[in-house]
Amino acid sequence: MEKVTTAVKAAFQPTAENLAFAGGLVTQLDGLVVKRKQWEATDYKKANEGLYSLLANCLDVFNSKFVNASDDDKKTLRGELKNRLTADGVRVQRNTTTLTMFVRFVFGSDRKRAHGYTYVLKAAISYDVTAASLPSWIVEQGGVEEVRKNMIVSEKALANRTALASAKAQVVANVEQASVTPLAKLNMSGVSGEYALLLAKPAPDGTVSIVGVISDINEAFYNACLVKMARVKAADNAESLALSKEGTDLLAGSSSIAANDPVNNEESLAA
Structure with a gap:
């Protein structure tokens, strides 16, 4: 009997360079986590400047480091973020966007709040808002909640x-x-x-x-x-x-x- 050979797709194995990329970016996000905790301990109840600055930092890391990275670097980073989030009890699905992972990682907030922040970053990206101008742009739009509402309406529209x-x-x-x-045919004069x-x-x-x-x-x-x-x-x-x-x-x-x-x-x- 002729032997049938079945090809098995090899599992993705990140290289040392991929791991270095992911590790460096996760270290940056860890730094933002520290800033977020400081903000919550000091400015959280007084002002939104700290929040807007953190969102701007997230956008800067995403645009400058993730967007132009190689596919293997992106896969490795997603794997690292998923492992860290899962260890913290955050559910990550295959279709969870990397931007959402960034937000959940940095803010450690509940799902609804995290989605609100993600909507803000998605809106900023769609309008080509830079990280430097993000805080003032959010203020001009009426705040995080207004941006979130408008983004939801835009997506629905x-x-x-x-x-x-x-x-x-x-x-x-x-x-x-x-x-x-x-569907039907009839004789009618004058039409x-x-x-x-x-x-x-x-x-x-x-x-x-x-x-x-x-x-x-x-x-x-x-x-x-x-x-x-x-x-x-x-x-x-x-x-x-x-x-x-x-x-x-x-x-x-x-x-x-x-x-x-x-x-x-x-x-x-x-x-």
């Missing part, structure tokens, strides 16, 4: 725009398909133009009565109709996604219950 654009593309494709295979709008009145018996017609609708009107259809489509997509996720969660839950069912466990052991 971006997600909504993306969902609407996707839905509009689906609507346009459906309209083009319906031009070949119409002209590349597109026309029919105002229909649905009846309880499932029939539809055409009660008004607008011929020769212009491009702006046509696009407005597409946007309205896209909004409905986006809502339907969101509902379908929610139902799909709910079904997946239920299946996962039932699988977990089944796995912990004494009867099932006994049957598995017997097999």
